[in-house]
Amino acid sequence: MNFKHRDVISIKDFTKEEIEYILEYAKRMIPYATGEKHTTLLKQQILATLFFEPSTRTRLSFESAMHRLGGNVIGFAEPSGTSQKKGESLADTIRMADSYSDAIVIRHPQEGAARLAAEFSEAPIVNAGDGAGQHPTQCLLDLFTIQTEKKNIKGKNVILLGDLKYGRTVHSLAYALALFKANLTLVSPETLKMPKEVIQECKEFGVEPVSTTNLEKAIKEADVLYATRIQKERFPDAEEYNRVVGSYKVSLALLQQAKEDLIVMHPLPRVVEIDPDVDKTNHAVYFTQAFNGLPVRMALLSLILGGKIL
Amino acid sequence: MNFKHRDVISIKDFTKEEIEYILEYAKRMIPYATGEKHTTLLKQQILATLFFEPSTRTRLSFESAMHRLGGNVIGFAEPSGTSQKKGESLADTIRMADSYSDAIVIRHPQEGAARLAAEFSEAPIVNAGDGAGQHPTQCLLDLFTIQTEKKNIKGKNVILLGDLKYGRTVHSLAYALALFKANLTLVSPETLKMPKEVIQECKEFGVEPVSTTNLEKAIKEADVLYATRIQKERFPDAEEYNRVVGSYKVSLALLQQAKEDLIVMHPLPRVVEIDPDVDKTNHAVYFTQAFNGLPVRMALLSLILGGKIL
Amino acid sequence: MNFKHRDVISIKDFTKEEIEYILEYAKRMIPYATGEKHTTLLKQQILATLFFEPSTRTRLSFESAMHRLGGNVIGFAEPSGTSQKKGESLADTIRMADSYSDAIVIRHPQEGAARLAAEFSEAPIVNAGDGAGQHPTQCLLDLFTIQTEKKNIKGKNVILLGDLKYGRTVHSLAYALALFKANLTLVSPETLKMPKEVIQECKEFGVEPVSTTNLEKAIKEADVLYATRIQKERFPDAEEYNRVVGSYKVSLALLQQAKEDLIVMHPLPRVVEIDPDVDKTNHAVYFTQAFNGLPVRMALLSLILGGKIL
Numbered sequence: 001m002n003f004k005h006r007d008v009i010s011i012k013d014f015t016k017e018e019i020e021y022i023l024e025y026a027k028r029m030i031p032y033a034t035g036e037k038h039t040t041l042l043k044q045q046i047l048a049t050l051f052f053e054p055s056t057r058t059r060l061s062f063e064s065a066m067h068r069l070g071g072n073v074i075g076f077a078e079p080s081g082t083s084q085k086k087g088e089s090l091a092d093t094i095r096m097a098d099s100y101s102d103a104i105v106i107r108h109p110q111e112g113a114a115r116l117a118a119e120f121s122e123a124p125i126v127n128a129g130d131g132a133g134q135h136p137t138q139c140l141l142d143l144f145t146i147q148t149e150k151k152n153i154k155g156k157n158v159i160l161l162g163d164l165k166y167g168r169t170v171h172s173l174a175y176a177l178a179l180f181k182a183n184l185t186l187v188s189p190e191t192l193k194m195p196k197e198v199i200q201e202c203k204e205f206g207v208e209p210v211s212t213t214n215l216e217k218a219i220k221e222a223d224v225l226y227a228t229r230i231q232k233e234r235f236p237d238a239e240e241y242n243r244v245v246g247s248y249k250v251s252l253a254l255l256q257q258a259k260e261d262l263i264v265m266h267p268l269p270r271v272v273e274i275d276p277d278v279d280k281t282n283h284a285v286y287f288t289q290a291f292n293g294l295p296v297r298m299a300l301l302s303l304i305l306g307g308k309i310l
Numbered sequence: 311m312n313f314k315h316r317d318v319i320s321i322k323d324f325t326k327e328e329i330e331y332i333l334e335y336a337k338r339m340i341p342y343a344t345g346e347k348h349t350t351l352l353k354q355q356i357l358a359t360l361f362f363e364p365s366t367r368t369r370l371s372f373e374s375a376m377h378r379l380g381g382n383v384i385g386f387a388e389p390s391g392t393s394q395k396k397g398e399s400l401a402d403t404i405r406m407a408d409s410y411s412d413a414i415v416i417r418h419p420q421e422g423a424a425r426l427a428a429e430f431s432e433a434p435i436v437n438a439g440d441g442a443g444q445h446p447t448q449c450l451l452d453l454f455t456i457q458t459e460k461k462n463i464k465g466k467n468v469i470l471l472g473d474l475k476y477g478r479t480v481h482s483l484a485y486a487l488a489l490f491k492a493n494l495t496l497v498s499p500e501t502l503k504m505p506k507e508v509i510q511e512c513k514e515f516g517v518e519p520v521s522t523t524n525l526e527k528a529i530k531e532a533d534v535l536y537a538t539r540i541q542k543e544r545f546p547d548a549e550e551y552n553r554v555v556g557s558y559k560v561s562l563a564l565l566q567q568a569k570e571d572l573i574v575m576h577p578l579p580r581v582v583e584i585d586p587d588v589d590k591t592n593h594a595v596y597f598t599q600a601f602n603g604l605p606v607r608m609a610l611l612s613l614i615l616g617g618k619i620l
Numbered sequence: 621m622n623f624k625h626r627d628v629i630s631i632k633d634f635t636k637e638e639i640e641y642i643l644e645y646a647k648r649m650i651p652y653a654t655g656e657k658h659t660t661l662l663k664q665q666i667l668a669t670l671f672f673e674p675s676t677r678t679r680l681s682f683e684s685a686m687h688r689l690g691g692n693v694i695g696f697a698e699p700s701g702t703s704q705k706k707g708e709s710l711a712d713t714i715r716m717a718d719s720y721s722d723a724i725v726i727r728h729p730q731e732g733a734a735r736l737a738a739e740f741s742e743a744p745i746v747n748a749g750d751g752a753g754q755h756p757t758q759c760l761l762d763l764f765t766i767q768t769e770k771k772n773i774k775g776k777n778v779i780l781l782g783d784l785k786y787g788r789t790v791h792s793l794a795y796a797l798a799l800f801k802a803n804l805t806l807v808s809p810e811t812l813k814m815p816k817e818v819i820q821e822c823k824e825f826g827v828e829p830v831s832t833t834n835l836e837k838a839i840k841e842a843d844v845l846y847a848t849r850i851q852k853e854r855f856p857d858a859e860e861y862n863r864v865v866g867s868y869k870v871s872l873a874l875l876q877q878a879k880e881d882l883i884v885m886h887p888l889p890r891v892v893e894i895d896p897d898v899d900k901t902n903h904a905v906y907f908t909q910a911f912n913g914l915p916v917r918m919a920l921l922s923l924i925l926g927g928k929i930l
Contacts, residue, residue: 035412038354044658046687048680054391057406060358060384064410067356067382072687074680078391081674081698088889096677096888099911100684102655268406269398276399291409345722348664364701367716370668370694374720377666377692388701578716579708586709601719
């Protein structure tokens with residue numbers, strides 16, 4: 001298995017075996033992520049973080065990952081003042097970053113931007129979200145969280161909750177969960193249902209997702225509840241939005257109907273989807289999930305930068 | 311005395327003995343702060359600098375302090391584009407930074423924000439200013455400057471000049487100077503006088519602050535003149551503002567009436583409070599004071615991060 | 621030859637021998653710039669990058685240069701939120717950065733800002749562009765590119781193309797090329813011709829620049845075509861602008877009339893001056909030129925910071 005210099009644009013760029021390898025390696029990264037152990041694996045290597053759209057959580061976790069591995073970081077946190085504003089093409093900006101770094105993390109509002117960037121860069125490109133497109137390291141850390149919390153992904157009952165239509169990262173996650181043979185329950189308002197193509201992809205792996213609007217019923221058998229943000233602007237009127245948000249809010253009352261070892265996940269930032277009261281329960285793993293971004297990104301960066309394995 | 315993992319929210323979090331210890335340790339940091347000596351005491355540790363309100367001087371001195379100690383830095387310099395803008399709670403943002411770093415420096419426009427942050431973080435929080443609230447490292451570097459310039463704080467005649475009502479950092483400073491038994495003279499316009507509670511606090515340490523509006527008279531006996539910014543918006547009309555600013559301006563003419571070894575301090579940035587002509591005199595220590603932010607913050611960071619003492 | 625602690629404000633601050641020394645040293649930096657070799661020459665030294673005007677390419681190349689040499693970086697990428705916004709003088713901001721770093725890179729919209737900064741800083745100042753003024757490291761990397769691509773600068777036919785009136789970096793380049801005895805052809809619209817003083821300077825080195833508006837004719841004998849941006853706002857009407865931009869566009873058709881080994885340069889970012897079709901030809905060296913900013917800035921930083929020579 002060879003990851004050196006590979007671009008990471010979509011979770012589909014990896015085979016199941018490669019994903020398993022990354023998750024296994026990420027596990028070994030945990031003591032280095034917490035700062036308990038130290039390494040200089042990527043000593044004097046430079047990561048460029050190009051955020052054409054701000055995303056503090058993703059950016060800081062990549063930058064922390066690089067520092068934990070002994071490397072350095074250059075870049076920008078938002079597009080104001082970049083050459084793009086002066087009319088420079090994305091290709092030229094990427095060539096520039098390629099000259100000054102060993103790997104590039106790119107976040108961009110336009111779908112396909114990361115794939116385009118990869119065409120113009122010798123340094124490996126990691127897609128940190130391209131608009132409605134892919135966000136493969138989010139998908140990896142989601143899988144990692146389920147695997148470390150539940151020992152296994154296969155056979156687990158996973159609810160994907162919220163806006164399943166427009167949130168494409170949840171499409172990648174559905175694909176990846178099906179690849180790992182989880183049982184999927186899709187809970188969304190009628191107007192925000194998972195697209196047929198994604199369901200078809202899952203079926204190709206032998207997984208038959210169940211669609212429902214009834215969260216209260218679905219929660220009873222679930223091992224994992226994966227909540228996502230429901231964006232106000234998707235709804236024709238505020239009343240309908242409030243009704244949906246209200247009925248899909250993860251609360252203590254809802255969790256009383258769940259298995260004792262159900263885990264609640266969320267990619268964060270959250271707004272109103274999860275009641276803060278849930279934070280103190282054993283169900284809440286979303287903060288651990290956010291932390292998991294660190295060992296997963298450390299594993300990925302060290303693999304594509306060709307550092308010898310720890 | 312144990313500082314490891316302690317939050318630094320207010321100067322009142324420290325005993326007099328602890329403050330003395332920090333100042334003593336800061337003195338030993340000077341050759342490392344100037345770059346004359348090198349250390350890797352905080353090697354591979356990560357400081358997160360979360361500036362929800364910009365403050366270049368404070369931010370750069372913390373970042374320089376961390377680098378001088380061999381550590382790394384992640385963070386943001388202003389709130390634009392942070393998850394807070396997407397509606398995330400401060401608690402969730404802090405939890406995120408906690409996952410990705412070993413200590414957190416926070417600057418926030420709202421009073422109490424740093425204390426709140428400390429509740430949600432395992433990593434120690436350092437308050438770098440929370441609105442009208444506390445700014446303990448500013449207070450420490452002010453004490454450090456008086457001590458290094460005048461050998462002692464006890465018994466020194468210190469003038470606090472300017473807006474003593476709204477500028478709460480000057481309240482902390484008055485408290486700390488009284489703790490160290492300096493003699494305090496409070497010079498301000500009638501409308502911007504030091505609040506009674508602060509004066510009461512000083513009295514509890516046996517210090518009786520003298521209040522006056524007459525700077526020319528007070529300057530004659532002073533060892534330290536601590537000037538602060540007088541903000542235009544505190545005044546009902548421009549004429550009154552101009553009159554006050556004019557009469558409290560630190561100029562060469564004023565300093566001719568002062569002791570030869572009077573030192574002039576200012577937290578910076580200054581606007582019109584000190585005439586640039588004063589810069590060349592021996593009275594001016596405000597640039598040294600700004601530099602002192604570095605050894606003081608180095609001392610504090612290495613203590614709370616539990617690096618072994620140099 | 622001694623570079624330690626020297627300010628770098630204008631290319632004219634260096635003798636011809638000093639420039640040759642820097643270019644020679646920059647060549648030795650290439651394997652360290654690509655990351656093939658590692659060094660910790662500037663270990664624990666701190667570079668402050670103060671960008672009062674954004675310039676991503678210049679900033680990232682300085683920051684990468686510092687990291688490649690084992691050093692650290694603090695600073696800001698744009699002026700929003702700096703103390704200058706609160707009314708602080710440039711002098712005070714520079715004194716602050718001086719306290720917290722070992723060398724300062726400054727980019728400022730006002731001509732003369734870097735020279736002013738140097739008056740108030742003990743740490744060496746590197747001018748990374750001050751408005752319509754100087755940008756000496758751009759000049760050095762341009763010379764470096766010609767020398768590495770064409771073996772020699774002396775006797776080479778160099779076309780300077782575009783806005784030769786307002787773009788002062790091209791004035792410095794003309795000066796430096798004349799110093800190195802290149803033959804200069806100046807191609808610009810009538811209204812944007814090179815000022816007489818610059819031509820006079822070239823003559824003092826025994827170089828007689830030829831001025832023309834005819835690019836098609838000039839290209840035939842050229843060894844180097846240096847294109848610059850033609851800014852729309854320099855023209856009284858859009859029609860005239862379009863005509864000029866059209867006739868000076870570097871295209872495949874134009875290059876068919878050029879020598880086989882002509883090199884095309886551009887300081888970047890480019891907008892419409894060079895057709896992307898040219899990128900794939902052997903003529904295009906502008907991406908290499910951008911990379912060259914790295915070894916050249918590494919050489920300069922290590923010289924002024926007094927690191928021992930590699």
